[in-house]
Amino acid sequence: MLWLPALCSTSGARAISVCDASALAIERALLEPIAAAEHLTAALVADPWLCRWAAAVEPDSGTVHAIATQIAETLVVRLANSAPSPLAWTRTDEQAATDFAAQAASIHAAAVAVLDSDRPAEHSPAYLHAMLFAPAIWVHASGDYLAESEGVDWRLSRLVARLAWFAGLAHDFDHALTRAKLDAMKELAYGASHEINNPLANISGRAQSLLRDERDPRRRRLLASIDAQALRAHEMISDLMLFARPPLLEKVSAKLDEVVYQAISDLQVIATERAITLSVDALPEPAVALFDPLQMLIAIKAVVQNAIDAIGNDGAVTISLRREGTNVVIRVADTGPGISDTVRRHLFDPFFSGREAGRGLGFGLSKCWRIVTLHGGNVKVERTSPAGSVFALRFPATGGEP
Structure with missing residues (x-):
C-alpha cells in the first residue's frame, strides 16, 4: 500500500x-x-x-x-x-x-x-x-x-x-562549474588587464600621434584602423574585467520601461539598416524595479543586439514587460533561426561563438548574464525553435513609485 x-x-x-x-x-x-x-x-x-x-x-x-x-x-x-x-x-x-x-x-x-x-x-x-x-x-x-x-x-x-x-548532484556540478569558470576568468582578467592594456595603450597612442601629422589618405586610413583595433581590444579587456571586478551598482527605484525604450532608440539605426522592426509591448502602468539604470541599459541592449544579429536581415524583435508575482520580466522575442542545443549550453560563456546559429561573438550575452545576476535576477532562454527564440530577464519588483 x-x-x-x-x-x-x-x-x-x-x-x-x-x-x-x-x-x-x-x-x-x-x-x-x-x-x-x-x-x-x-x-x-x-x-x-x-x-x-x-x-x-x-x-x-x-x-x-x-x-x-x-x-x-x-x-x-x-x-x-x-x-x-x-x-x-x-x-x-x-x-x-x-x-x-x-x-x-x-x-x-x-x-x-x-x-x-x-x-x-x-x-x-x-x-x-x-x-x-x-x-x-x-x-x-x-x-x-x-x-x-x-x-x-x-x-x-x-x-x-x-x-x-x-538531480542534486547535477545541480551542484553546474554551480561548481560556473564558479570555476568565473574564477578562471578572474585570473585571466587580472593578468590581461596589466600585461595587455599597457602595450595596447602604447599602440593606440603612437597611432594617434602619427595620425596627427599624416596627410596621405591611404596611410591615414591604415593608422585609424590600427587605433580602432587597439581600442577594440582594450574594450574586450574591460568587458573581461566585468567578471573579475564587477562594478559597484548604484541601484535606484526606477522605471524599467524607460530603459527598454532607451535601448530601442540606441539600436534603431542598426535595425533599420537591416530591415528589422523593433517594437515594445509594455505594461499599461510603469514597471518599477530597483536597479542600476546604466548597467541595466547595457544588459538590455546586449540581448536586443543579440536578437538583431540572430535575424540578420528582414525580421522583427519584440520586447515585452510583464509582472509575474513579485517579479518584473522583460522578454525579448526574435524571428531568428533558433538556437541549437550545443550553442544553448554555452550561450552565456564569454568569447563563445554562436555564428552557426546566427548569434554573435564576444561578451554581449555574458555581460547581460553578469549584470542581471548582480541585480539578483536571472536570464534564460525560455523558448527556441526554427521560427525564433525568446530570452527572459527576470528582476525583483519594488512595487512602489520611482
Missing part, C-alpha cells in the same frame, strides 16, 4: 493511498522521462485516488492528460521534496484492499457514466470532474487494490531517492 504525501492543503488529507498498478506506473514514469506523461495518464484514468492526489497538486488543469503532462515534468522533485519522507509503504490486510477496490470501482463507474462520447477519458473535463467529486458507494468487489506486488515496497522509494540524489 503506497502513501503519496499530500503536497497541497486542498487535498484534505495528509496522504492518499494508491494501488500497486499506480505505483508501478510512477516507477516507469521515473525511469522513462520521455514517456512519463503517457504512463501517468494511464494510471490517473484508472485510479481515482491517484487522480485526486494529482489534482490537488495541479488544481488548474482541466483534463487528466493535462495533469499528467504537468506533473511528469517535475515528478522527481515533487516526490523527493515531500515531508517527512518521499514515499512510505505500509502493509494492509486483504479486507482493506477489497474495500479500497470497491470504492475505487464505484468512483470509476460514475466517471465512465458521464464520459463524453466524442473524446477519450484523458481528454474529457467531465470525466476528470467525476473522478474528483463523485461520491463513493460501498459495494462488495473483488480485486487486488493495494495488494502487494513483489518488489514495489522498496523499489519505488529507493528509485525516488536515487533520482533526487542525481
Whole structure:
C-alpha cells in the first residue's frame, strides 16, 4: 500500500493511498522521462485516488492528460521534496484492499457514466470532474487494490531517492562549474588587464600621434584602423574585467520601461539598416524595479543586439514587460533561426561563438548574464525553435513609485 504525501492543503488529507498498478506506473514514469506523461495518464484514468492526489497538486488543469503532462515534468522533485519522507509503504490486510477496490470501482463507474462520447477519458473535463467529486458507494468487489506486488515496497522509494540524489548532484556540478569558470576568468582578467592594456595603450597612442601629422589618405586610413583595433581590444579587456571586478551598482527605484525604450532608440539605426522592426509591448502602468539604470541599459541592449544579429536581415524583435508575482520580466522575442542545443549550453560563456546559429561573438550575452545576476535576477532562454527564440530577464519588483 503506497502513501503519496499530500503536497497541497486542498487535498484534505495528509496522504492518499494508491494501488500497486499506480505505483508501478510512477516507477516507469521515473525511469522513462520521455514517456512519463503517457504512463501517468494511464494510471490517473484508472485510479481515482491517484487522480485526486494529482489534482490537488495541479488544481488548474482541466483534463487528466493535462495533469499528467504537468506533473511528469517535475515528478522527481515533487516526490523527493515531500515531508517527512518521499514515499512510505505500509502493509494492509486483504479486507482493506477489497474495500479500497470497491470504492475505487464505484468512483470509476460514475466517471465512465458521464464520459463524453466524442473524446477519450484523458481528454474529457467531465470525466476528470467525476473522478474528483463523485461520491463513493460501498459495494462488495473483488480485486487486488493495494495488494502487494513483489518488489514495489522498496523499489519505488529507493528509485525516488536515487533520482533526487542525481538531480542534486547535477545541480551542484553546474554551480561548481560556473564558479570555476568565473574564477578562471578572474585570473585571466587580472593578468590581461596589466600585461595587455599597457602595450595596447602604447599602440593606440603612437597611432594617434602619427595620425596627427599624416596627410596621405591611404596611410591615414591604415593608422585609424590600427587605433580602432587597439581600442577594440582594450574594450574586450574591460568587458573581461566585468567578471573579475564587477562594478559597484548604484541601484535606484526606477522605471524599467524607460530603459527598454532607451535601448530601442540606441539600436534603431542598426535595425533599420537591416530591415528589422523593433517594437515594445509594455505594461499599461510603469514597471518599477530597483536597479542600476546604466548597467541595466547595457544588459538590455546586449540581448536586443543579440536578437538583431540572430535575424540578420528582414525580421522583427519584440520586447515585452510583464509582472509575474513579485517579479518584473522583460522578454525579448526574435524571428531568428533558433538556437541549437550545443550553442544553448554555452550561450552565456564569454568569447563563445554562436555564428552557426546566427548569434554573435564576444561578451554581449555574458555581460547581460553578469549584470542581471548582480541585480539578483536571472536570464534564460525560455523558448527556441526554427521560427525564433525568446530570452527572459527576470528582476525583483519594488512595487512602489520611482
